[in-house]
Amino acid sequence: MRIGQVAKRAGVNVETIRFYERKGLITQPPTNTGGYRQYPKEAIARIRFIKRAKELGFSLTEVLELLTLQTNPQATCADVKSRAEDKISTIHGRIKDLQKMRRSLERLAAACKGSGPLDECPIIDCFETNKKKEE
Amino acid sequence: MRIGQVAKRAGVNVETIRFYERKGLITQPPTNTGGYRQYPKEAIARIRFIKRAKELGFSLTEVLELLTLQTNPQATCADVKSRAEDKISTIHGRIKDLQKMRRSLERLAAACKGSGPLDECPIIDCFETNKKKEE
DNA sequence: CTTGACTCCGTACCATAGTACGGGGTTTAT
DNA sequence: ATAAACCCCGTACTATGGTACGGAGTCAAG
Known part of the structure; x- marks a missing residue:
């Protein structure tokens, strides 16, 4: 072929x-x-x-x-299995990282009312100061 | 500076x-x-x-x-918020993909008793045939 | 026996987010 | 005044997983 x-x-x-x-x-x-x-x-x-x-x-x-x-x-199988288990844990780590990102973004998006100028946007504000906006 | x-x-x-x-x-x-x-x-x-x-x-x-x-x-805030929401959903998608991978690997690792030759390894077997080994 | 489809090889290129290098010039401290 | 530390610029290189290109040769059908 x-x-x-x-x-x-x-x-x-x-x-x-x-x-x-x-x-x-x-x-x-x-x-x-x-x-x-x-x-x-x-x-x-x-x-x-x-x-x-x-x-x-x-x-x-x-x-x-x-x-x-x-x-x-x-x-042996053990060699393969250990590689699979390593992979499972690195995947697990990546999932954790992504979940952390998602949670942060969700918090920010929820704090943003979706209108008004950018200098009042909590998302931008977070990027600028890395702090949650104080109420 | x-x-x-x-x-x-x-x-x-x-x-x-x-x-x-x-x-x-x-x-x-x-x-x-x-x-x-x-x-x-x-x-x-x-x-x-x-x-x-x-x-x-x-x-x-x-x-x-x-x-x-x-x-x-x-x-406006809406512009930023929509970008944040897009990002949330792409992150969500990546999490889903990784979870799918992890689940598959976990199933395979669980099926592998961790000893014995490779030609009986369910993980290798899956890679070869893309089927769960029939019992 | 010609034409189109297929294949060969090496090299360059895509995106991503930088890092490294080399040969100069500048600034600062002693 | 000299040496160390800093900075300039352009280019090349890293890793990952391929894709694209160009000019040549080969194979199969009509």
Whole structure:
């Protein structure tokens, strides 16, 4: 199968496949006489693996680690599980940060009556002073 | 005040101030005879404004919008409030996405007993097939 | 056997938010 | 007056995950 077919079936761009190859996530397949890459069908599965791991928050570097683990006969579930748990906690941290931001913005938006000049806007005021406006 | 002082007091890097200037977030102040930038003390407040807005999730482009609004006498609280509300909802969306990821990972991690070879790992299995392992 | 679609490669570019560097000139303190 | 510390400018580089481009060669259908 040629790169275009693989790309279509895996749901990515041709350029993305070449990019993954440069990053070491995919090994370059044999080429035909014309120099075209000839992919086995497992290539599609590998690209989908990458997509799925990415969707769950793994960076390409981390996906590479996961893929490398797979070729290591000493690797066990524990290796994968610990990476998943690390990822869960970093995601958790990001959620906390975002919730903090959201709560602050909600407080400010609630304090803003939505009319009047900017120099009375509690949101702008907060940005200027980093204090809640004293009543 | 010179750039180094401003940077120190605002809690950013000198380079960052020059970067913000290039981005139009800060106007270039007058320079002394030697060509050094001479900042009024309001510059510190402006940089802190940028920092605070960034901490609440606004990108530099959005911060620029906010700052530009301030110079517009027609602008009202409503303009700021609507930007805050937009930001709240994009943050909300990101939280939802992250929660979805976290839930999926938690399900997978829970399904993984944490020992044994990788080809029996439900996490790897999910990445390969995007299905929950059938029992 | 020609045309269009596909692929090759290397490089440059996108956004984001800066950081780092190098070779100069300036200011300040001793 | 000299050295340290500061600042100037432009450019390049960081990380992340790709996308775009251009000129060339190849493959398949008519």
